Amino acid sequence: MPAPFNPSPFKLSRRQFLATAGALLLGAGLGIHPTPAAAFDPQRLRQSMQQAYGQSGLAVLEEWFAMLERLRGQDVQMQLREVNDFFNRRIRWVDDMVVWGEEDYWATPLEAMGNGRGDCEDYSIAKYITLKQLGVPGERLRMIYVRARIGRSQITQAHMVLGYYSTPNAEPLVLDNIAPSITPASQRTDLDPLFSFNSEGLWAGGSSESRADPLARLSRWRGVLERMQSQGFI
Amino acid sequence: MSLGTQSSEKKSLGTMSLIKQLWLAIIVLLLLSFIGSLAVSITSSRDYIEQEVRIKNSDNATALALSMSQLDKDTVILELLVAAQFDTGYYRRITLRDTDNSVLIERSAESYQGSVPQWFRQLIDFDVPSGVATVQDGWRQFGTLELESQHSFAYDALWRSTLELAGWFLLAGAISLALAMAIVRGIQRPLNRVVAQAQDISAQRFTTISEPRTLELRYLAQAMNQLSANVRQMLNSESQKLDELRRRLQHDPVTDALSRDVFMGRLSALLESDEARASGLMIMVRVSELDKLNERLGHQATDHLLRTLVMQLAALDTTSEAPLIGRLNGSDFALLLPLADDVEALKTALQQALNNTAALANDVGLPAAITPYSANDQRGLLLAALDDALAEAESDSAYHRIVIRHHQRHALFNTHAEWRRALDNAIIQGPQLAYFPVVDAQNQVLHYECPARLALGEQWQTAGVFIPWVTRFELEPRLDLAVVKAALAQLEDNSEQRLGINLSIASITNAQFVTELRSLLEGAPILAAKLCFEVPATLNASALSGLRGLCNTLRPLGCQFGIEHVGADFTKLADLHDVGLSYLKIDSSLIRGLDTSHEQQTIVRGMATLCHSLGIQVIAEGVTEPQELMYAFLSGMDGVTGPGVRL
Numbered sequence: 001m002p003a004p005f006n007p008s009p010f011k012l013s014r015r016q017f018l019a020t021a022g023a024l025l026l027g028a029g030l031g032i033h034p035t036p037a038a039a040f041d042p043q044r045l046r047q048s049m050q051q052a053y054g055q056s057g058l059a060v061l062e063e064w065f066a067m068l069e070r071l072r073g074q075d076v077q078m079q080l081r082e083v084n085d086f087f088n089r090r091i092r093w094v095d096d097m098v099v100w101g102e103e104d105y106w107a108t109p110l111e112a113m114g115n116g117r118g119d120c121e122d123y124s125i126a127k128y129i130t131l132k133q134l135g136v137p138g139e140r141l142r143m144i145y146v147r148a149r150i151g152r153s154q155i156t157q158a159h160m161v162l163g164y165y166s167t168p169n170a171e172p173l174v175l176d177n178i179a180p181s182i183t184p185a186s187q188r189t190d191l192d193p194l195f196s197f198n199s200e201g202l203w204a205g206g207s208s209e210s211r212a213d214p215l216a217r218l219s220r221w222r223g224v225l226e227r228m229q230s231q232g233f234i
Numbered sequence: 235m236s237l238g239t240q241s242s243e244k245k246s247l248g249t250m251s252l253i254k255q256l257w258l259a260i261i262v263l264l265l266l267s268f269i270g271s272l273a274v275s276i277t278s279s280r281d282y283i284e285q286e287v288r289i290k291n292s293d294n295a296t297a298l299a300l301s302m303s304q305l306d307k308d309t310v311i312l313e314l315l316v317a318a319q320f321d322t323g324y325y326r327r328i329t330l331r332d333t334d335n336s337v338l339i340e341r342s343a344e345s346y347q348g349s350v351p352q353w354f355r356q357l358i359d360f361d362v363p364s365g366v367a368t369v370q371d372g373w374r375q376f377g378t379l380e381l382e383s384q385h386s387f388a389y390d391a392l393w394r395s396t397l398e399l400a401g402w403f404l405l406a407g408a409i410s411l412a413l414a415m416a417i418v419r420g421i422q423r424p425l426n427r428v429v430a431q432a433q434d435i436s437a438q439r440f441t442t443i444s445e446p447r448t449l450e451l452r453y454l455a456q457a458m459n460q461l462s463a464n465v466r467q468m469l470n471s472e473s474q475k476l477d478e479l480r481r482r483l484q485h486d487p488v489t490d491a492l493s494r495d496v497f498m499g500r501l502s503a504l505l506e507s508d509e510a511r512a513s514g515l516m517i518m519v520r521v522s523e524l525d526k527l528n529e530r531l532g533h534q535a536t537d538h539l540l541r542t543l544v545m546q547l548a549a550l551d552t553t554s555e556a557p558l559i560g561r562l563n564g565s566d567f568a569l570l571l572p573l574a575d576d577v578e579a580l581k582t583a584l585q586q587a588l589n590n591t592a593a594l595a596n597d598v599g600l601p602a603a604i605t606p607y608s609a610n611d612q613r614g615l616l617l618a619a620l621d622d623a624l625a626e627a628e629s630d631s632a633y634h635r636i637v638i639r640h641h642q643r644h645a646l647f648n649t650h651a652e653w654r655r656a657l658d659n660a661i662i663q664g665p666q667l668a669y670f671p672v673v674d675a676q677n678q679v680l681h682y683e684c685p686a687r688l689a690l691g692e693q694w695q696t697a698g699v700f701i702p703w704v705t706r707f708e709l710e711p712r713l714d715l716a717v718v719k720a721a722l723a724q725l726e727d728n729s730e731q732r733l734g735i736n737l738s739i740a741s742i743t744n745a746q747f748v749t750e751l752r753s754l755l756e757g758a759p760i761l762a763a764k765l766c767f768e769v770p771a772t773l774n775a776s777a778l779s780g781l782r783g784l785c786n787t788l789r790p791l792g793c794q795f796g797i798e799h800v801g802a803d804f805t806k807l808a809d810l811h812d813v814g815l816s817y818l819k820i821d822s823s824l825i826r827g828l829d830t831s832h833e834q835q836t837i838v839r840g841m842a843t844l845c846h847s848l849g850i851q852v853i854a855e856g857v858t859e860p861q862e863l864m865y866a867f868l869s870g871m872d873g874v875t876g877p878g879v880r881l
Contacts, residue, residue: 168333185373193373195303
């Protein structure tokens with residue numbers, strides 16, 4: 001249907017136009033930038049996926065959306081289990097060197113799902129973001145650097161898992177990609193925790209809006225958060 | 235500093251002068267760039283500092299939390315760790331809270347104040363979040379570490395750089411204002427010239443100016459100069475047309491001498507007038523047996539002879555532009571030499587002129603007669619005397635004999651020394667002013683003509699008596715100054731009416747006279763505005779430039795300027811277009827018999843039209859009859875004067 005001709009209600013006189021242009025110019029000079037809208041945006045995610053990984057990636061993404069739908073409002077235990085399984089099943093563990101050609105690349109969930117492969121931190125990040133998306137409070141989720149002993153050998157490896165803290169001083173539940181089931185931390189004798197972090201406190205006032213910091217790229221964690229934001233996760 | 239015109243202060247912003255707008259624009263531009271760059275510099279510095287401090291907060295919090303996570307969670311050890319970090323680093327606060335958010339360890343310091351004013355602090359107001367990291371105890375969280383760096387020093391640094399920037403801008407502002415002043419001055423001077431020219435033109439003074447260097451102003455000046463030139467050209471061609479018409483009507487077609495009626499009219503007007511030219515010498519020359527000469531030489535040669543005679547006679551009058559030569563009948567020619575009085579010198583010159591003419595053919599008889607004339611002589615008697623003398627000359631055998639008929643003239647003084655003494659005394663005693671009203675069509679007085687009278691021989695004498703002697707002794711500037719003083723004295727008693735004063739050509743070309751006149755008038759500016767200065771129409775080039783200079787000098791005082799005794803042969807109107815004259819007085823020779831002569835009416839009307847196009851009033855002189863007065867106004871005169879004018 002052709003749109004009826006509608007004279008613009010914002011017809012500006014020349015003077016008004018000049019004043020507006022001048023104000024914008026001045027504003028730009030003074031560093032008042034409009035902040036880009038940042039929120040969960042399925043449409044943008046689809047576009048990003050389509051562009052980067054084509055139809056196969058899109059299929060995984062659709063499954064992810066379906067899971068989100070299914071788990072929304074369910075109890076936390078079920079959400080943890082389903083999300084843990086989803087990523088453990090969908091993503092094959094590969095070293096970063098193989099996938100990304102660099103020592104330690106932190107992939108966004110979209111990149112991990114698109115590739116179908118990932119490193120331990122890629123699992124943790126994907127689970128972290130998905131659970132947050134399902135409404136699990138951010139402060140209960142922490143990414144934990146652990147020292148892992150492989151099998152019964154004495155070989156140890158740097159590893160990362162996602163911990164779920166029902167209260168700040170509780171013992172966490174561990175979401176891992178080596179052991180497929182979720183277990184309380186005390187039962188994971190193969191893991192020695194070292195340090196933990198999450199995205200709380202990274203952003204001023206706990207808001208999920210980035211301050212459009214050009215330095216974000218220089219930090220791995222901040223970098224991946226930035227990328228997720230641009231892809232439409234948060 | 236005064237910018238623009240003086241009246242512009244009263245004007246609203248809407249009619250602000252160009253120069254003022256220019257200043258305003260420059261100042262606004264300077265302020266804008268200052269404020270803009272200050273804001274940009276402060277904002278970007280602030281952003282940079284905030285970013286740095288944020289990174290430091292975050293990194294240090296993480297590093298400290300990482301160290302703590304590795305240690306035993308012994309309070310002393312943790313406190314030592316926090317103290318060590320706090321004491322050796324630049325921190326405002328380090329807090330360790332347990333998982334219930336209660337403070338375990340805290341170290342804090344006062345923020346540094348420095349010399350930064352409070353308003354600046356509030357304006358900048360760094361917003362840096364504290365760094366937060368969680369301390370881990372095995373799988374469990376032990377607590378949260380919050381860390382804030384000391385960033386007050388940044389206010390100090392920012393304040394100093396702002397001051398420096400402001401200093402620079404003051405300097406740059408001063409320099410650019412100085413530059414702007416130079417530029418504005420450069421525009422203002424030619425602009426003022428152009429404005430003055432525009433005002434001149436609107437006052438119908440068609441002046442020209444030198445072209446300014448600024449391109450736009452140059453175009454403007456060129457256009458206005460062109461306008462002035464066009465007006466001048468138009469006036470030139472119009473007055474030439476008028477002159478041609480006059481020649482056709484008033485001159486003898488063969489010799490270009492005046493026709494009899496016109497000459498007689500001029501002579502009568504001269505004799506009846508009250509001024510200097512009312513006395514002088516008159517010559518009459520007869521070409522004997524013109525018919526026979528005509529038969530003998532043929533028409534062409536005879537005409538050539540007559541023309542030569544007229545030219546030779548005209549050359550005798552060295553003072554006026556248009557010599558008064560008339561062809562009274564076929565063979566008689568008359569020449570008037572106003573102001574001349576040396577009969578013997580004239581006789582010699584005339585003899586030479588006649589010899590030159592007679593040399594053109596054989597046997598040409600050119601008898602001549604000379605007689606002085608003076609004011610109030612009867613025209614008839616004068617001509618009769620000349621006829622008589624001519625008859626005597628003709629009867630003589632000599633071919634060109636000159637007979638001098640001395641007039642029985644009453645002489646006031648006998649020697650030059652006596653005249654000189656008498657004139658000096660009379661000027662010192664001061665002249666008396668006569669009053670002749672000049673009225674417009676409603677019989678309202680425009681001004682009074684005030685010819686001077688001098689006390690000579692215990693009587694007040696008119697100009698005709700003393701002017702030749704004043705001229706001879708070059709006393710004109712002194713006399714004219716004395717007349718102006720007398721007029722000012724008159725105005726002090728009664729400043730109701732304008733007074734018209736005659737200035738001689740010798741005076742207006744005299745620099746000292748102009749200076750003295752100016753200082754005299756500047757001493758009485760209110761009275762000076764009531765004066766009209768009149769100069770005779772016998773203006774040569776230097777007199778013209780003198781008049782122009784005098785006008786420019788005295789116009790600011792409100793004085794008016796006019797030219798008197800303007801005859802039909804006056805072709806200088808085009809040269810007067812930029813002088814700023816108030817009026818022109820048409821000589822009585824053109825006015826006498828105006829009611830009966832169609833030709834005169836045509837000429838007078840043409841002159842009036844031309845003058846009106848320059849904003850100059852036209853006044854008829856020497857009106858005697860009511861009919862003349864009526865026709866003068868019908869012919870476009872703005873005013874009349876003469877014996878026929880009654881208040």
